[in-house]
Amino acid sequence: SGSDSACGGVGTLQGVDMGANYQIAGPTTSINSGDMPDTKEGIEELCPVCGDKVSGYHYGLLTCESCKGFFKRTVQNKKVYTCVAERSCHIDKTQRKRCPFCRFQK
Numbered sequence: 001s002g003s004d005s006a007c008g009g010v011g012t013l014q015g016v017d018m019g020a021n022y023q024i025a026g027p028t029t030s031i032n033s034g035d036m037p038d039t040k041e042g043i044e045e046l047c048p049v050c051g052d053k054v055s056g057y058h059y060g061l062l063t064c065e066s067c068k069g070f071f072k073r074t075v076q077n078k079k080v081y082t083c084v085a086e087r088s089c090h091i092d093k094t095q096r097k098r099c100p101f102c103r104f105q106k
Contacts, residue, residue, distance in 0.1 A: 049106045050096040066096065067103070074104055 052064035081101035
C-alpha cells in the first residue's frame, strides 16, 4: 500500500531500551539434542519476521540470515528507528528494508 513506501528513517524505538548493554552471543545458539531440531537439516520453515527461508536458530529464534544480521547490527550499534507511517508496515522478503522500525518490532 502507499503507506509502506513512506515508512523508514531514524528516530525513537518504543519498547526497547537502546541504552541498555545488550550482549550478543554467537550467531547461533548451542542446542542440546532433543530440545530443537537440527539447524542444518530438515528446516523448511519461513522466517517469522520477513517470510524468507530460515537458516537456523539465531538468538533463540528460527530466522533468515538477513534478519539475523539486521537484529545484530541494530542492537550492537544501538540503532534507533521510527516509522513515519502507522507502525504497521507490511514486512516481507521484498520489502523488509523499507521500514526498519516495523521490522525490528516484528
